[in-house]
Amino acid sequence: MIRHLFKLMWNRKRGNFLMIVEIFFSFLVLFGVSTLLLYFYTNASKPLGFKYDNVWVLQTYSNDMPDAERRERTAQLLKQLRSYPQIEHAALAGPNGPYTRSSSNTELAHDGMERTANVITVQDNAFKDVMGIEMVDGRWFNDQDAFSNRQPIVVTKDVEEAFFPGESAVGKTVMRGDTERTIIGVITAFKPTGEMDDLTSSYFERTALEDTASRAMGTIYIKIKPGTNPQFEEEVLETAANIGTGWTTDLQQMPDLRRSYLKQILIPMIIFAIVCAFLILNVALGLFGVLWHNINKRHSEIGLRRALGASASSVYKQFIGEIMVLATFGLVIGCFFAVQFPLLGIIQEVPTETFIQAILTSVFLIYTLVILCALYPSKQAAAIHPAIALHED
């Protein structure tokens, strides 16, 4: 019977061309949306590696200030902040902390392998405590690390697994450009670019504010005691301002930064999904109409098949089967295009498995959609009385 339906639909491909095209395009749209959703879902299901609650980000800007003064003021500010009982930890680091919309990445290399990783420079030892980073091996930085010529770094677990599978990375060296770095510690994870991002690898390097050979950092990450009065924000800003004129400061709460980061990703995605849903709804209505029309044109064939021994339920199954065959035609063409993405590596960020999952999801959804559209018209077809259908012409 399946062969028969394929033959029948193949011979009717001209008449059903529009339906095949509609199914093809619906598939592509669904494939796009599901690739995106699966991509974000896969990324979001990987550990963030830090805690954003009760973390504040204090930025200082001091464009024209002499470098020495700037270093001195920053040290003073840190000291004052750490004296507040409301502040658990304060860390000086680069501007590219979590959700800051600033990012910096580079290639680490080992044994012919390369891996892209976020680089975060810390200028004291507190960042781990501010962000609640967890060690899995080795240790976090100490004061000597800033001056060590071993160039110590702390890497995320996936870097260790990539470069040193099955062994500890602690004590081993990797290359950044043509300089060597020594891994002193491994942490579970750290994804400063946010949960939706695909870059999971990161490493930290340690410099010192008092070392004029390295650039002075201007971002202070503050861990606030839970339950601190929000008005404490003003006090922190005032403290920064009182240190002297000529620099500006800006304080933001990491949960707020995260919210706006998510909004920036989710809003276009929701709009895209709504547009897609309307498109699919349109296609569904179109399919429904075309099926309805086709079935009405085929009364005589239905009557004939009944006379030849088809039961009502086999007529029903035939019509469902036909639309599935048509969908298969559209899907075969669609899949041909869809598989080019992973085959040609068109979007590098999206892994092959995500594309395959998206293809399978879209195929499943299209079959479900066409079956749903065909249920009612097919039921009508099955209910046609054979004697009347044969009588009509």
Place this chain on the structure above:
Amino acid sequence: MITLSNIEKVYQTKTIETVALQNVNLHVPKGEFLSIMGPSGCGKSTLLNTMGLLDIPTSGTVEIDGQVIRTYKDKELAHIRNEKIGFIFQSYHLVNDLSVLDNVELPLLYRSGISASERSKRAKLALEKVGLSARTKHYPNQLSGGQRQRVAIARALIGQPQIILADEPTGNLDSVMGEEIMNILLDLNKVDGTTIVMVTHDEGMALKTERLVRFFDGQQVSDSKIFDYANV
């Protein structure tokens, strides 16, 4: 082979009630070639549909091959139609998007346990029987009316039914083509012993059959043996 007892068929529409058959008692013995005549609208098609289990009588019983039809379960009726009955229609009812061979194979699709190669072998044999071996790959719209009806006959006989019900099979054909069709039917009846019930408007065709029943207004009005049947 077919026995109709006290058949009555009433069509109920919103506005009117049409009595299509009334008090019909008809026995068609195995192997008989029966023709049915009567004016348009007198219930001939309804009668054939009732015999062919396509339509359910309002009252009365139908007996096919010794089996009284008591259940009107759709699946069972479909099964009996498929196994025992072949239909031929005035307007052929071929599926235009299927080749001649695929059209002929149709009844076997609704029968279980027949392989694709077996289906095609039997379809070719059936087409040979109606003299259309050379047309298996053609499509219905590439054929003349007479050829189309021959395809329809091949389709009716592929399942080797004991009964063929033909509703004005020559109605759309000129006399030469009609003659051809008639000869095939006569052959089927005489050689294979297939029981045939044929509705016709053509007195000449009817006289070539074994027995003629006339209908008027849903009722049998005459029933006569045609004596020179054996000599045709």
